[in-house]
């Protein structure tokens with residue numbers, strides 16, 4: 350079988366020659382009905398029978414890997430796809446640097462690898478659960494389809510991690526695969542593993558911010574794991590990154606279209622002051638200060654996913670050759686970092702200061718810095734839309750110490766510039782930084798479904814181009830079929 354093309358004949362599409370691997374095939378086939386039950390229970394509510402114009406991966410060739418067609422979501426072909434093997438690949442970093450990449454799990458790293466795969470795997474179904482009610486308030490069929498595309502691909506990412514667990518981790522791998530279907534986002538007894546994946550995604554602004562920020566965390570984690578010396582993990586993550594790009598596109602273009610619509614209406618009706626939220630809201634669009642608060646919320650929740658400032662786990666995963674840095678293979682140093690330092694923002698005597706710490710223990714922060722730079726570029730593109738309308742206003746990323754629940758800054762209250770506030774000041778000013786109840790009520794009041802082909806809700810502009818080059822009035826979701 351050609352690794353570029355996918356075998357679609359069996360129950361589980363794959364390019365890993367599952368037919369020749371009866372033990373793993375049987376394990377996956379056993380897991381499959383539970384997955385479908387989970388999807389029907391926790392996947393997009395109210396649209397399981399709708400025909401959705403979705404892309405499905407039919408190849409791992411970067412030049413043409415997807416095919417588009419109408420499909421009912423529970424019948425989506427979730428498959429197992431790994432990027433092609435690179436012959437002669439070696440471990441790119443850490444103490445085993447230069448040795449052949451592992452094709453099997455090294456015994457000494459089994460527990461660490463399993464933990465990383467389970468944590469990554471847990472985020473995938475979690476986001477589907479978080480987004481399950483959004484279909485009811487989609488601003489257009491185009492957006493509805495994008496939501497579902499993201500959802501089915503997060504489902505596929507779960508399959509990707511479950512394959513690794515079942516193929517390489519025996520009985521405990523099968524147990525972890527089961528447990529991935531049991532935890533529930535936001536459940537008080539059996540929550541998902543990471544905080545941001547237990548938060549609500551109550552409206553479409555949150556959805557776009559989530560796909561912009563939190564899926565971008567996904568990208569950074571996948572980038573770091575795609576460098577792994579454990580080759581099957583690297584190959585799995587490399588293909589997942591191809592899909593992830595669309596998720597971030599949905600977020601960036603979604604927020605961009607909200608900004609465009611707001612600025613357009615402000616211009617048309619002569620509202621010059623972006624801070625005049627009452628005047629802007631009267632136009633049926635979302636004022637830029639409220640958008641900024643949503644940004645502050647989702648950025649800060651996502652930063653928590655990078656973990657503690659100083660991390661021995663991150664150091665040992667790097668040293669072991671399991672989890673690398675962002676674009677490790679493009680970096681020009683010794684890839685071992687033994688004597689190096691890295692500057693990290695820390696809390697010292699109640700203030701936030703930069704400190705040089707051993708580079709190995711600062712790897713979480715290094716990845717987070719790369720993430721922040723990636724986010725800042727996207728925010729810059731949003732600001733260019735505002736500029737184009739001649740409106741004097743900029744969106745910006747808050748300080749990394751703002752509104753944190755993990756790490757050193759969880760002990761303090763900081764404002765958007767990283768100035769430490771007393772508890773009383775924080776309480777008083779909280780509504781300046783984060784969405785208030787009335788902001789949430791206003792956004793909720795706009796969340797009315799728009800299901801007519803080619804039509805868009807008042808608060809969002811039409812996209813520049815259709816999906817798969819479809820025309821503006823294309824019926825991306827046939828809701829009643």
Ligand SMILES: [Fe+2]
Pocket residue numbers: 473502503506567
């Ligand atoms: Fe994902």
Ligand SMILES: [Fe+2]
Pocket residue numbers: 503564567593596
């Ligand atoms: Fe994603």
